[in-house]
Amino acid sequence: MPDVFFTSSPHWGAYIVLYFFVGGIAGGALFLAGLLHLSGRPEDRPAVRAGYGVALAGALLSGLLLTLDLTKPSRFWHMLFQSNTGAPLLKSWVPMSVGAWALLGFAAVALLAGLGALGEVRPDRWKRTAFLARGLPGGILAVLACGLGLFLAGYTGVLLAVTSRPVWAESNLVGALFLLSGVSTGIATLLLLRRRTGQLPITTDWLVRLDRRLLWLELVALATFLWSLRPVLDLWVGWAGAVLALGVVGAGIIAPLMLELRSTTRTGQISRAAVLVLVGGFLLRVAVVAVSSGVYSSGAGVAGR
Protein backbone atom coordinates (compact mmCIF):
# COMPACT_ATOMS: atom_id res chain seq x y z
CA MET A 1 0.00 0.00 0.00
CA PRO A 2 1.44 3.43 -0.91
CA ASP A 3 2.61 5.47 2.08
CA VAL A 4 0.18 8.30 1.27
CA PHE A 5 -2.70 6.09 2.42
CA PHE A 6 -1.63 6.42 6.06
CA THR A 7 -2.42 10.14 6.19
CA SER A 8 -5.48 12.13 7.25
CA SER A 9 -7.70 14.38 5.17
CA PRO A 10 -7.42 18.14 5.87
CA HIS A 11 -11.18 18.48 5.29
CA TRP A 12 -10.77 21.06 2.55
CA GLY A 13 -14.28 21.43 1.20
CA ALA A 14 -16.55 23.86 -0.61
CA TYR A 15 -14.69 27.07 0.29
CA ILE A 16 -11.38 25.72 -0.98
CA VAL A 17 -12.88 24.28 -4.17
CA LEU A 18 -14.58 27.63 -4.83
CA TYR A 19 -11.33 29.47 -4.10
CA PHE A 20 -9.39 27.27 -6.51
CA PHE A 21 -12.05 28.01 -9.15
CA VAL A 22 -12.39 31.76 -8.51
CA GLY A 23 -8.61 32.16 -8.12
CA GLY A 24 -8.12 30.42 -11.47
CA ILE A 25 -10.58 32.75 -13.21
CA ALA A 26 -9.10 35.84 -11.56
CA GLY A 27 -5.54 34.75 -12.35
CA GLY A 28 -6.41 34.00 -15.97
CA ALA A 29 -8.26 37.32 -16.37
CA LEU A 30 -5.36 39.34 -14.91
CA PHE A 31 -2.86 37.55 -17.15
CA LEU A 32 -4.96 38.17 -20.28
CA ALA A 33 -5.46 41.83 -19.39
CA GLY A 34 -1.74 42.30 -18.84
CA LEU A 35 -0.84 40.53 -22.08
CA LEU A 36 -3.34 42.54 -24.12
CA HIS A 37 -2.06 45.75 -22.53
CA LEU A 38 1.52 44.92 -23.49
CA SER A 39 1.03 43.36 -26.94
CA GLY A 40 -2.52 44.17 -27.98
CA ARG A 41 -4.07 46.95 -30.00
CA PRO A 42 -6.14 49.96 -28.90
CA GLU A 43 -9.25 47.96 -29.89
CA ASP A 44 -8.41 45.49 -27.10
CA ARG A 45 -8.75 48.09 -24.34
CA PRO A 46 -12.32 47.09 -23.33
CA ALA A 47 -11.07 43.52 -22.71
CA VAL A 48 -8.06 44.85 -20.77
CA ARG A 49 -10.37 46.84 -18.49
CA ALA A 50 -12.72 43.88 -18.10
CA GLY A 51 -9.80 41.62 -17.22
CA TYR A 52 -8.60 43.97 -14.49
CA GLY A 53 -12.16 44.26 -13.14
CA VAL A 54 -12.70 40.49 -13.05
CA ALA A 55 -9.32 40.04 -11.38
CA LEU A 56 -10.10 42.59 -8.66
CA ALA A 57 -13.51 41.07 -7.92
CA GLY A 58 -11.94 37.60 -7.93
CA ALA A 59 -9.15 38.66 -5.56
CA LEU A 60 -11.64 40.08 -3.06
CA LEU A 61 -13.82 36.98 -3.26
CA SER A 62 -10.75 34.74 -2.95
CA GLY A 63 -9.66 36.49 0.25
CA LEU A 64 -13.15 36.09 1.67
CA LEU A 65 -13.34 32.37 0.79
CA LEU A 66 -9.90 31.65 2.24
CA THR A 67 -10.76 33.47 5.46
CA LEU A 68 -14.08 31.65 5.82
CA ASP A 69 -12.33 28.31 5.35
CA LEU A 70 -10.08 28.83 8.38
CA THR A 71 -11.33 27.26 11.59
CA LYS A 72 -10.18 30.51 13.27
CA PRO A 73 -11.14 33.15 10.66
CA SER A 74 -10.25 36.08 12.94
CA ARG A 75 -6.60 34.95 12.72
CA PHE A 76 -6.41 35.21 8.92
CA TRP A 77 -3.59 37.74 9.28
CA HIS A 78 -1.37 35.11 10.90
CA MET A 79 -0.71 33.95 7.31
CA LEU A 80 1.16 37.19 6.66
CA PHE A 81 2.54 38.38 9.98
CA GLN A 82 3.96 36.74 13.09
CA SER A 83 1.26 36.82 15.71
CA ASN A 84 3.59 37.69 18.58
CA THR A 85 5.85 40.30 16.99
CA GLY A 86 3.85 41.54 14.00
CA ALA A 87 6.89 41.00 11.77
CA PRO A 88 6.22 39.81 8.19
CA LEU A 89 6.17 36.03 7.85
CA LEU A 90 7.08 34.34 4.57
CA LYS A 91 8.16 30.74 4.05
CA SER A 92 9.45 30.67 0.48
CA TRP A 93 9.27 26.87 0.35
CA VAL A 94 5.59 26.72 1.37
CA PRO A 95 3.12 27.45 -1.45
CA MET A 96 0.37 28.48 1.00
CA SER A 97 2.65 31.10 2.58
CA VAL A 98 3.88 32.45 -0.77
CA GLY A 99 0.32 32.29 -2.10
CA ALA A 100 -1.01 34.48 0.73
CA TRP A 101 1.50 37.22 -0.15
CA ALA A 102 0.92 36.71 -3.88
CA LEU A 103 -2.84 37.15 -3.41
CA LEU A 104 -2.17 40.40 -1.56
CA GLY A 105 0.10 41.62 -4.37
CA PHE A 106 -2.41 40.38 -6.93
CA ALA A 107 -5.21 42.41 -5.32
CA ALA A 108 -3.00 45.51 -5.17
CA VAL A 109 -2.06 45.25 -8.87
CA ALA A 110 -5.66 44.58 -9.87
CA LEU A 111 -6.81 47.56 -7.80
CA LEU A 112 -4.23 49.97 -9.26
CA ALA A 113 -4.83 48.72 -12.80
CA GLY A 114 -8.57 48.95 -12.19
CA LEU A 115 -8.18 52.57 -11.06
CA GLY A 116 -6.23 53.23 -14.24
CA ALA A 117 -9.06 51.68 -16.25
CA LEU A 118 -11.57 53.92 -14.47
CA GLY A 119 -9.44 56.91 -15.42
CA GLU A 120 -9.69 55.80 -19.04
CA VAL A 121 -13.45 55.43 -19.22
CA ARG A 122 -14.49 58.12 -16.70
CA PRO A 123 -11.91 60.89 -17.12
CA ASP A 124 -14.41 63.37 -15.69
CA ARG A 125 -14.37 61.70 -12.24
CA TRP A 126 -11.16 59.61 -12.25
CA LYS A 127 -8.79 61.87 -14.14
CA ARG A 128 -6.03 61.55 -11.52
CA THR A 129 -5.75 57.78 -11.86
CA ALA A 130 -5.67 57.67 -15.67
CA PHE A 131 -1.84 57.64 -15.66
CA LEU A 132 -1.97 54.09 -14.26
CA ALA A 133 -3.29 52.86 -17.60
CA ARG A 134 -0.64 54.50 -19.76
CA GLY A 135 3.11 54.72 -20.24
CA LEU A 136 5.58 53.26 -17.78
CA PRO A 137 3.14 52.82 -14.82
CA GLY A 138 0.67 51.00 -17.06
CA GLY A 139 3.47 48.82 -18.51
CA ILE A 140 4.86 47.90 -15.09
CA LEU A 141 1.38 47.00 -13.83
CA ALA A 142 0.78 44.88 -16.96
CA VAL A 143 4.05 42.95 -16.49
CA LEU A 144 3.17 42.33 -12.83
CA ALA A 145 -0.34 41.33 -13.90
CA CYS A 146 1.02 38.69 -16.29
CA GLY A 147 3.30 37.17 -13.64
CA LEU A 148 0.92 37.30 -10.68
CA GLY A 149 -2.02 36.17 -12.81
CA LEU A 150 -0.26 33.01 -13.98
CA PHE A 151 1.04 32.40 -10.45
CA LEU A 152 -2.42 32.60 -8.88
CA ALA A 153 -3.89 30.36 -11.57
CA GLY A 154 -1.33 27.62 -10.96
CA TYR A 155 0.08 27.75 -7.43
CA THR A 156 -2.98 26.11 -5.90
CA GLY A 157 -2.07 22.90 -7.71
CA VAL A 158 1.50 23.10 -6.43
CA LEU A 159 0.07 23.60 -2.93
CA LEU A 160 -1.79 20.31 -3.24
CA ALA A 161 1.37 18.56 -4.47
CA VAL A 162 3.30 19.74 -1.40
CA THR A 163 1.28 17.52 0.96
CA SER A 164 1.39 13.84 1.84
CA ARG A 165 -2.07 13.02 0.51
CA PRO A 166 -3.13 10.42 -2.09
CA VAL A 167 -3.32 11.72 -5.69
CA TRP A 168 -2.16 15.25 -4.77
CA ALA A 169 1.31 14.19 -3.62
CA GLU A 170 1.68 11.56 -6.32
CA SER A 171 1.72 13.81 -9.36
CA ASN A 172 3.65 16.98 -10.08
CA LEU A 173 1.23 18.04 -12.80
CA VAL A 174 -1.68 19.43 -10.75
CA GLY A 175 -0.18 22.93 -10.84
CA ALA A 176 0.26 22.89 -14.63
CA LEU A 177 -3.25 21.47 -15.06
CA PHE A 178 -4.81 24.13 -12.82
CA LEU A 179 -2.86 26.87 -14.62
CA LEU A 180 -4.10 25.82 -18.06
CA SER A 181 -7.64 25.44 -16.76
CA GLY A 182 -7.43 28.76 -14.89
CA VAL A 183 -6.44 30.76 -17.98
CA SER A 184 -9.10 28.93 -19.98
CA THR A 185 -11.81 29.84 -17.44
CA GLY A 186 -10.48 33.42 -17.39
CA ILE A 187 -10.99 33.56 -21.16
CA ALA A 188 -14.48 32.06 -20.77
CA THR A 189 -15.42 34.76 -18.25
CA LEU A 190 -14.19 37.55 -20.54
CA LEU A 191 -16.12 35.99 -23.43
CA LEU A 192 -19.31 35.82 -21.38
CA LEU A 193 -18.90 39.47 -20.37
CA ARG A 194 -18.00 40.64 -23.89
CA ARG A 195 -21.28 42.45 -24.58
CA ARG A 196 -21.46 44.21 -21.25
CA THR A 197 -17.84 45.33 -21.52
CA GLY A 198 -17.98 46.46 -25.15
CA GLN A 199 -15.43 43.89 -26.31
CA LEU A 200 -14.74 44.16 -30.04
CA PRO A 201 -14.86 41.13 -32.40
CA ILE A 202 -11.12 41.33 -33.05
CA THR A 203 -10.46 40.61 -29.34
CA THR A 204 -13.16 37.97 -29.16
CA ASP A 205 -11.61 36.09 -32.11
CA TRP A 206 -8.20 36.09 -30.41
CA LEU A 207 -9.67 34.87 -27.13
CA VAL A 208 -11.60 32.07 -28.85
CA ARG A 209 -8.51 30.93 -30.78
CA LEU A 210 -6.36 30.96 -27.66
CA ASP A 211 -8.99 29.08 -25.68
CA ARG A 212 -9.19 26.39 -28.34
CA ARG A 213 -5.44 25.79 -28.08
CA LEU A 214 -5.54 25.80 -24.29
CA LEU A 215 -8.35 23.25 -24.23
CA TRP A 216 -6.27 20.88 -26.36
CA LEU A 217 -3.33 21.43 -24.05
CA GLU A 218 -5.52 20.83 -21.00
CA LEU A 219 -6.67 17.55 -22.49
CA VAL A 220 -3.05 16.44 -22.97
CA ALA A 221 -2.13 17.62 -19.45
CA LEU A 222 -5.10 15.77 -17.95
CA ALA A 223 -4.18 12.55 -19.75
CA THR A 224 -0.56 12.88 -18.58
CA PHE A 225 -1.76 13.63 -15.04
CA LEU A 226 -3.84 10.44 -14.98
CA TRP A 227 -0.97 8.47 -16.51
CA SER A 228 1.30 9.67 -13.70
CA LEU A 229 -1.26 8.31 -11.20
CA ARG A 230 -1.25 4.74 -12.54
CA PRO A 231 -0.55 3.10 -9.12
CA VAL A 232 -3.65 4.68 -7.56
CA LEU A 233 -5.85 4.93 -10.63
CA ASP A 234 -8.58 2.86 -8.98
CA LEU A 235 -9.27 5.81 -6.65
CA TRP A 236 -11.01 7.40 -9.64
CA VAL A 237 -13.51 4.56 -9.79
CA GLY A 238 -16.61 6.22 -8.35
CA TRP A 239 -18.32 9.54 -8.58
CA ALA A 240 -15.09 11.59 -8.66
CA GLY A 241 -14.01 9.65 -11.76
CA ALA A 242 -17.44 10.14 -13.31
CA VAL A 243 -17.22 13.89 -12.68
CA LEU A 244 -13.76 13.93 -14.26
CA ALA A 245 -14.75 11.90 -17.32
CA LEU A 246 -18.19 13.35 -18.02
CA GLY A 247 -18.01 16.79 -16.44
CA VAL A 248 -14.42 17.85 -17.07
CA VAL A 249 -13.41 15.98 -20.23
CA GLY A 250 -16.83 15.60 -21.84
CA ALA A 251 -18.68 18.78 -20.94
CA GLY A 252 -15.72 21.03 -20.08
CA ILE A 253 -13.23 20.26 -22.86
CA ILE A 254 -14.63 18.15 -25.74
CA ALA A 255 -18.02 19.87 -25.98
CA PRO A 256 -16.68 23.47 -26.06
CA LEU A 257 -13.97 22.41 -28.51
CA MET A 258 -16.61 21.02 -30.85
CA LEU A 259 -18.72 24.16 -30.47
CA GLU A 260 -15.74 26.43 -31.12
CA LEU A 261 -14.53 24.33 -34.07
CA ARG A 262 -17.96 24.43 -35.63
CA SER A 263 -18.04 28.20 -35.72
CA THR A 264 -16.15 31.08 -34.15
CA THR A 265 -18.53 33.77 -35.29
CA ARG A 266 -21.91 32.67 -33.96
CA THR A 267 -22.29 34.48 -30.67
CA GLY A 268 -24.65 31.96 -29.13
CA GLN A 269 -22.14 29.15 -29.59
CA ILE A 270 -19.32 31.21 -28.13
CA SER A 271 -21.37 31.86 -25.01
CA ARG A 272 -22.44 28.23 -24.73
CA ALA A 273 -18.83 27.08 -25.10
CA ALA A 274 -17.74 29.60 -22.45
CA VAL A 275 -20.34 28.35 -19.97
CA LEU A 276 -19.21 24.76 -20.57
CA VAL A 277 -15.56 25.73 -20.03
CA LEU A 278 -16.50 27.32 -16.69
CA VAL A 279 -18.48 24.23 -15.65
CA GLY A 280 -15.52 22.01 -16.61
CA GLY A 281 -13.05 24.21 -14.72
CA PHE A 282 -15.18 24.07 -11.58
CA LEU A 283 -15.70 20.31 -11.81
CA LEU A 284 -11.96 19.73 -12.34
CA ARG A 285 -11.30 21.26 -8.94
CA VAL A 286 -14.22 19.40 -7.36
CA ALA A 287 -12.89 16.07 -8.69
CA VAL A 288 -9.24 16.65 -7.76
CA VAL A 289 -10.06 17.80 -4.22
CA ALA A 290 -12.75 15.15 -3.63
CA VAL A 291 -10.80 12.15 -4.90
CA SER A 292 -8.16 12.65 -2.23
CA SER A 293 -10.37 13.99 0.54
CA GLY A 294 -12.40 10.80 0.47
CA VAL A 295 -9.40 8.71 1.51
CA TYR A 296 -9.00 8.49 5.26
CA SER A 297 -6.18 7.17 7.38
CA SER A 298 -6.01 3.40 7.34
CA GLY A 299 -3.74 3.44 10.33
CA ALA A 300 -6.28 1.70 12.51
CA GLY A 301 -8.26 -1.43 12.63
CA VAL A 302 -7.92 -5.13 12.07
CA ALA A 303 -5.41 -6.53 9.63
CA GLY A 304 -6.36 -10.07 8.82
CA ARG A 305 -3.91 -12.63 7.52
Added chain:
Amino acid sequence: MPEPMGFYTDTTVCIGCKACEVACKSWNQLPATDGGCAGEMSGQSYDNTLKLDGTHWRHVKFIEQFSEDRSDGRWLMMSDVCKHCVQAPCLDVCPTGAIIRTEFDTVVIQGDTCNGCRLCIAACPFGVIDINPASNTAEKCTLCYDRLQVGMMPACAQACPTQSIQFGPIAELKQRARARVERLHVQGESRARLYGADDEFLGGLNSFYLLVDEPEVYGLPSKPVMPTRNLKPSAIWSTAAAAVVTLLGVLGLRQRRMEGVSAAREDEHA
Protein backbone atom coordinates in the same frame (compact mmCIF):
# COMPACT_ATOMS: atom_id res chain seq x y z
CA MET B 1 20.12 23.05 27.03
CA PRO B 2 18.25 19.79 27.77
CA GLU B 3 19.10 16.78 25.62
CA PRO B 4 16.55 15.47 23.07
CA MET B 5 13.77 13.56 24.79
CA GLY B 6 11.21 11.17 23.39
CA PHE B 7 9.31 7.90 23.51
CA TYR B 8 10.41 4.34 22.82
CA THR B 9 7.32 2.16 22.42
CA ASP B 10 7.92 -1.58 22.69
CA THR B 11 4.81 -3.04 21.08
CA THR B 12 5.69 -6.59 22.22
CA VAL B 13 4.72 -5.79 25.81
CA CYS B 14 1.64 -3.66 25.08
CA ILE B 15 -1.47 -5.32 26.53
CA GLY B 16 -4.01 -2.91 25.01
CA CYS B 17 -5.24 -1.61 28.37
CA LYS B 18 -5.58 1.95 27.01
CA ALA B 19 -4.32 3.47 30.27
CA CYS B 20 -2.16 5.74 28.09
CA GLU B 21 -5.21 7.01 26.20
CA VAL B 22 -7.05 7.74 29.43
CA ALA B 23 -4.05 9.40 31.09
CA CYS B 24 -3.48 11.56 28.00
CA LYS B 25 -7.10 12.68 27.86
CA SER B 26 -7.17 13.30 31.58
CA TRP B 27 -3.99 15.38 31.79
CA ASN B 28 -4.62 17.36 28.61
CA GLN B 29 -8.34 17.83 29.34
CA LEU B 30 -9.34 16.46 25.96
CA PRO B 31 -13.08 16.05 25.44
CA ALA B 32 -14.61 12.61 24.91
CA THR B 33 -16.08 11.73 21.54
CA ASP B 34 -19.76 12.74 21.35
CA GLY B 35 -19.55 14.26 24.80
CA GLY B 36 -18.95 10.85 26.36
CA CYS B 37 -22.24 9.35 25.16
CA ALA B 38 -21.85 5.66 24.42
CA GLY B 39 -22.17 5.37 20.68
CA GLU B 40 -22.13 2.33 18.47
CA MET B 41 -19.17 -0.02 18.63
CA SER B 42 -16.82 0.29 15.69
CA GLY B 43 -16.58 -3.42 15.00
CA GLN B 44 -12.81 -2.95 14.66
CA SER B 45 -11.60 -5.37 17.31
CA TYR B 46 -11.41 -3.62 20.70
CA ASP B 47 -10.77 -0.26 19.07
CA ASN B 48 -13.52 2.33 19.21
CA THR B 49 -11.50 5.53 18.90
CA LEU B 50 -10.04 4.30 15.58
CA LYS B 51 -7.38 6.92 14.93
CA LEU B 52 -5.32 9.79 16.20
CA ASP B 53 -6.97 13.19 15.82
CA GLY B 54 -7.48 16.53 17.55
CA THR B 55 -8.99 14.96 20.66
CA HIS B 56 -7.16 11.61 20.63
CA TRP B 57 -3.45 12.24 21.05
CA ARG B 58 -2.83 8.61 22.00
CA HIS B 59 -4.47 5.71 20.22
CA VAL B 60 -4.05 2.00 20.94
CA LYS B 61 -4.24 -0.10 17.78
CA PHE B 62 -5.50 -3.69 17.86
CA ILE B 63 -4.31 -5.84 14.98
CA GLU B 64 -5.63 -9.38 14.79
CA GLN B 65 -3.53 -11.83 12.79
CA PHE B 66 -5.34 -15.16 12.60
CA SER B 67 -5.47 -18.03 10.16
CA GLU B 68 -8.80 -18.53 8.39
CA ASP B 69 -9.90 -21.31 10.75
CA ARG B 70 -8.58 -19.25 13.70
CA SER B 71 -6.58 -22.22 14.96
CA ASP B 72 -3.41 -20.15 14.85
CA GLY B 73 -2.89 -16.45 15.36
CA ARG B 74 -1.64 -13.55 17.41
CA TRP B 75 -2.59 -10.08 18.56
CA LEU B 76 -0.49 -7.04 17.80
CA MET B 77 -1.14 -4.03 19.97
CA MET B 78 0.50 -0.67 19.62
CA SER B 79 0.03 2.65 21.36
CA ASP B 80 0.35 5.21 18.56
CA VAL B 81 1.27 8.86 19.04
CA CYS B 82 2.87 11.84 17.26
CA LYS B 83 6.35 10.81 16.09
CA HIS B 84 7.96 14.21 16.91
CA CYS B 85 10.02 13.83 13.70
CA VAL B 86 13.51 15.31 13.66
CA GLN B 87 12.60 16.78 10.25
CA ALA B 88 8.92 17.41 10.91
CA PRO B 89 6.75 17.95 7.78
CA CYS B 90 4.04 19.73 9.83
CA LEU B 91 6.53 22.22 11.25
CA ASP B 92 8.14 22.66 7.84
CA VAL B 93 4.92 23.66 6.05
CA CYS B 94 3.01 25.53 8.80
CA PRO B 95 2.46 28.98 7.21
CA THR B 96 1.73 30.75 10.50
CA GLY B 97 4.74 29.59 12.51
CA ALA B 98 2.34 28.02 15.04
CA ILE B 99 4.30 24.75 15.07
CA ILE B 100 7.59 24.98 16.92
CA ARG B 101 10.45 22.76 18.04
CA THR B 102 10.98 22.89 21.78
CA GLU B 103 14.16 22.77 23.81
CA PHE B 104 13.50 19.02 24.26
CA ASP B 105 13.61 18.51 20.45
CA THR B 106 9.87 17.79 20.45
CA VAL B 107 7.28 19.34 18.12
CA VAL B 108 4.46 21.42 19.60
CA ILE B 109 1.52 23.31 18.06
CA GLN B 110 0.89 26.68 19.71
CA GLY B 111 -2.88 26.93 20.04
CA ASP B 112 -2.91 30.72 20.26
CA THR B 113 -1.14 31.09 16.90
CA CYS B 114 -2.78 28.36 14.80
CA ASN B 115 -5.49 29.74 12.52
CA GLY B 116 -6.82 26.39 11.34
CA CYS B 117 -5.60 26.34 7.73
CA ARG B 118 -5.13 22.56 8.12
CA LEU B 119 -2.05 22.31 5.90
CA CYS B 120 -0.25 20.44 8.71
CA ILE B 121 -2.96 17.76 8.62
CA ALA B 122 -2.36 17.20 4.91
CA ALA B 123 1.42 17.27 5.37
CA CYS B 124 1.77 14.77 8.23
CA PRO B 125 2.79 11.39 6.73
CA PHE B 126 1.38 9.56 9.78
CA GLY B 127 -2.14 11.04 9.97
CA VAL B 128 -1.49 12.34 13.47
CA ILE B 129 -2.92 15.87 13.47
CA ASP B 130 -6.53 17.05 13.27
CA ILE B 131 -8.74 19.89 14.42
CA ASN B 132 -9.94 19.79 18.01
CA PRO B 133 -13.58 20.92 17.80
CA ALA B 134 -13.34 22.35 21.32
CA SER B 135 -10.54 24.81 20.44
CA ASN B 136 -11.05 24.96 16.64
CA THR B 137 -7.29 24.69 16.15
CA ALA B 138 -5.04 21.87 14.97
CA GLU B 139 -3.89 19.73 17.88
CA LYS B 140 -1.76 16.69 18.60
CA CYS B 141 0.48 15.21 21.28
CA THR B 142 2.78 17.80 22.87
CA LEU B 143 4.86 15.09 24.55
CA CYS B 144 3.44 16.73 27.68
CA TYR B 145 5.55 19.85 27.18
CA ASP B 146 4.06 21.40 30.32
CA ARG B 147 5.09 18.39 32.41
CA LEU B 148 8.56 18.23 30.84
CA GLN B 149 9.17 21.87 31.76
CA VAL B 150 8.78 21.01 35.44
CA GLY B 151 10.76 17.77 35.30
CA MET B 152 7.82 15.36 35.12
CA MET B 153 7.43 12.50 32.66
CA PRO B 154 4.59 12.48 30.10
CA ALA B 155 1.28 11.22 31.50
CA CYS B 156 1.00 8.26 29.11
CA ALA B 157 4.46 6.89 29.93
CA GLN B 158 3.78 7.26 33.64
CA ALA B 159 0.43 5.44 33.34
CA CYS B 160 1.71 2.56 31.17
CA PRO B 161 1.64 -0.53 33.44
CA THR B 162 3.93 -2.71 31.29
CA GLN B 163 6.56 -0.12 30.33
CA SER B 164 5.57 -0.52 26.70
CA ILE B 165 5.83 3.29 26.54
CA GLN B 166 9.21 4.40 27.81
CA PHE B 167 10.24 8.02 28.12
CA GLY B 168 13.72 9.46 28.38
CA PRO B 169 16.73 10.88 26.55
CA ILE B 170 16.61 9.66 22.94
CA ALA B 171 20.20 8.35 22.92
CA GLU B 172 19.56 6.24 26.01
CA LEU B 173 16.22 4.95 24.68
CA LYS B 174 17.86 3.86 21.42
CA GLN B 175 20.49 1.85 23.30
CA ARG B 176 17.78 0.19 25.35
CA ALA B 177 15.69 -0.57 22.24
CA ARG B 178 18.60 -2.10 20.31
CA ALA B 179 19.44 -4.35 23.24
CA ARG B 180 15.79 -5.44 23.40
CA VAL B 181 15.77 -6.29 19.66
CA GLU B 182 18.92 -8.39 20.09
CA ARG B 183 17.34 -10.22 23.01
CA LEU B 184 14.18 -10.92 21.02
CA HIS B 185 16.24 -12.24 18.10
CA VAL B 186 18.10 -14.59 20.48
CA GLN B 187 14.74 -15.75 21.84
CA GLY B 188 13.61 -16.60 18.32
CA GLU B 189 11.47 -13.57 17.45
CA SER B 190 13.36 -12.83 14.24
CA ARG B 191 10.71 -10.36 13.02
CA ALA B 192 11.60 -7.83 15.73
CA ARG B 193 12.83 -4.55 14.29
CA LEU B 194 13.01 -0.87 15.17
CA TYR B 195 10.98 1.74 13.29
CA GLY B 196 12.26 5.32 13.22
CA ALA B 197 15.22 4.74 15.53
CA ASP B 198 17.80 5.64 12.87
CA ASP B 199 17.83 8.57 10.44
CA GLU B 200 16.62 6.51 7.47
CA PHE B 201 13.61 8.81 7.06
CA LEU B 202 12.62 12.27 8.32
CA GLY B 203 15.95 12.53 10.13
CA GLY B 204 14.70 9.95 12.64
CA LEU B 205 11.68 9.86 14.93
CA ASN B 206 11.80 11.10 18.50
CA SER B 207 8.97 8.67 19.15
CA PHE B 208 10.14 5.36 17.71
CA TYR B 209 8.83 1.81 17.90
CA LEU B 210 9.82 -1.79 18.28
CA LEU B 211 7.64 -3.79 15.86
CA VAL B 212 7.34 -7.48 15.06
CA ASP B 213 5.94 -7.12 11.55
CA GLU B 214 6.10 -4.78 8.57
CA PRO B 215 5.26 -1.13 9.41
CA GLU B 216 2.24 -1.22 7.07
CA VAL B 217 0.65 -3.92 9.26
CA TYR B 218 0.62 -1.38 12.09
CA GLY B 219 -0.74 1.37 9.84
CA LEU B 220 2.65 3.05 9.54
CA PRO B 221 4.17 4.25 6.24
CA SER B 222 7.27 2.24 5.26
CA LYS B 223 9.31 5.24 4.12
CA PRO B 224 7.63 8.57 4.91
CA VAL B 225 9.01 11.58 3.03
CA MET B 226 9.00 15.36 3.33
CA PRO B 227 6.08 16.78 1.29
CA THR B 228 8.25 19.70 0.17
CA ARG B 229 10.19 17.26 -2.04
CA ASN B 230 7.47 17.91 -4.64
CA LEU B 231 7.94 21.68 -4.65
CA LYS B 232 10.70 21.90 -7.26
CA PRO B 233 9.30 19.50 -9.88
CA SER B 234 5.77 20.88 -9.47
CA ALA B 235 7.02 24.45 -9.79
CA ILE B 236 9.03 23.53 -12.90
CA TRP B 237 6.02 21.93 -14.62
CA SER B 238 3.82 24.91 -13.71
CA THR B 239 6.42 27.37 -14.99
CA ALA B 240 6.67 25.40 -18.23
CA ALA B 241 2.88 25.54 -18.61
CA ALA B 242 2.97 29.30 -17.91
CA ALA B 243 5.65 29.78 -20.58
CA VAL B 244 3.62 27.81 -23.15
CA VAL B 245 0.45 29.82 -22.37
CA THR B 246 2.34 33.12 -22.72
CA LEU B 247 3.93 31.96 -25.96
CA LEU B 248 0.57 30.90 -27.40
CA GLY B 249 -0.96 34.23 -26.42
CA VAL B 250 1.87 36.29 -27.93
CA LEU B 251 1.96 34.18 -31.11
CA GLY B 252 -1.81 34.56 -31.43
CA LEU B 253 -1.53 38.33 -31.20
CA ARG B 254 1.32 38.30 -33.74
CA GLN B 255 -0.72 36.14 -36.09
CA ARG B 256 -3.62 38.55 -35.75
CA ARG B 257 -1.35 41.48 -36.55
CA MET B 258 0.06 39.73 -39.64
CA GLU B 259 -3.45 38.88 -40.84
CA GLY B 260 -4.40 42.53 -40.38
CA VAL B 261 -1.38 43.68 -42.42
CA SER B 262 -2.19 41.18 -45.20
CA ALA B 263 -5.81 42.30 -45.31
CA ALA B 264 -4.72 45.96 -45.50
CA ARG B 265 -2.34 45.18 -48.40
CA GLU B 266 -5.07 43.30 -50.26
CA ASP B 267 -7.36 46.31 -49.80
CA GLU B 268 -4.64 48.59 -51.18
CA HIS B 269 -4.12 46.35 -54.24
CA ALA B 270 -7.84 46.15 -54.85
